[in-house]
Amino acid sequence: MKSGRLIQVLLLLQSRGRMTADELARELEVSPRTIYRDVESLSAAGIPVYADRGPAGGYRLVDGYRTRLTGLTTGEAQSLFLTGLPGPAEALGLKEFAAAAQLKLLAALPTELRSRAEQIRQRFHLDTPAWFRGDEPTEHLATIADAVWEQRRVRMTYQRWGSRTVEREVDPYGLVLKAGTWYFVGSGRTYRVSRVLALRPTPDTFERPRDFDLARHWAEWSEQFEARMYGERVAVRMTRAGLDKTQYLLSGFQARLIRDLAPQPGQEFGFPTESTRHVVADLLKFGADVEVLAPDEVRRELVGTIKAMQDVYNGAKLRTWFR
Numbered sequence: 001m002k003s004g005r006l007i008q009v010l011l012l013l014q015s016r017g018r019m020t021a022d023e024l025a026r027e028l029e030v031s032p033r034t035i036y037r038d039v040e041s042l043s044a045a046g047i048p049v050y051a052d053r054g055p056a057g058g059y060r061l062v063d064g065y066r067t068r069l070t071g072l073t074t075g076e077a078q079s080l081f082l083t084g085l086p087g088p089a090e091a092l093g094l095k096e097f098a099a100a101a102q103l104k105l106l107a108a109l110p111t112e113l114r115s116r117a118e119q120i121r122q123r124f125h126l127d128t129p130a131w132f133r134g135d136e137p138t139e140h141l142a143t144i145a146d147a148v149w150e151q152r153r154v155r156m157t158y159q160r161w162g163s164r165t166v167e168r169e170v171d172p173y174g175l176v177l178k179a180g181t182w183y184f185v186g187s188g189r190t191y192r193v194s195r196v197l198a199l200r201p202t203p204d205t206f207e208r209p210r211d212f213d214l215a216r217h218w219a220e221w222s223e224q225f226e227a228r229m230y231g232e233r234v235a236v237r238m239t240r241a242g243l244d245k246t247q248y249l250l251s252g253f254q255a256r257l258i259r260d261l262a263p264q265p266g267q268e269f270g271f272p273t274e275s276t277r278h279v280v281a282d283l284l285k286f287g288a289d290v291e292v293l294a295p296d297e298v299r300r301e302l303v304g305t306i307k308a309m310q311d312v313y314n315g316a317k318l319r320t321w322f323r
Contacts, residue, residue, distance in 0.1 A: 136194035174214040233270030242289030
């Protein structure tokens, strides 16, 4: 509805300052022409919204103007309580602030919305960590978060895969919580917070790129990361039962790649894997429902592993192991 959109325009200008018609249009998913008409309507209603000319121009509210149109709808109040993340808030050093904000929000809500918000909190709970995984060490997380807010460069000692450590100076652009694991994005790279061995802020600040969007960057980086991780292929064929089990026995990315290939039972296709060193463990999960066609080294390793397992269960090695 137009009235609701006008309020959104007003609140966007109040919270973000100067915005162009194109920026407002993208945010509200309308055309710039619609924004022109909305701004005219706001001006006609006495709202002090002004247009600055020139390359750095845009719409803005007169300095000091604040609207009181900040009431929450039922859906908005419910959604706020669905975003409660006590674990991450505590890790970021914001637990007390989050609790205080939630209490203030409850106190400000009308009685009917307050009871509905409490029902939402009692009926829905978000548990971010994946199954069977303990908490990772995040002792430097709060410091990184401060550096993100203050746009301050950090110097850190970082452990790469394996045991190699490197010294890096990084401009931290943002933090991401993925399946219970914290990452931070900075200066063209993505780092896992638990692998930060030492970290200290430097006196230097940095300018965050104006066109950097954390959500878009993370989506693109995640897709590229998974594509790199599963960049090798092993020629296999599977039974119908094996194809049906891919969604349960493999990572989501592997299963999606195989689903996109849509192989038929007995048809050869490329099984996605990190390397031939990793693929044997994945293939053994399928038992006799998979056959490796190439390369020969994977076939030999599978045969060797199966024979060794057979020796174990025939008792040939048990006497040696438990002697």
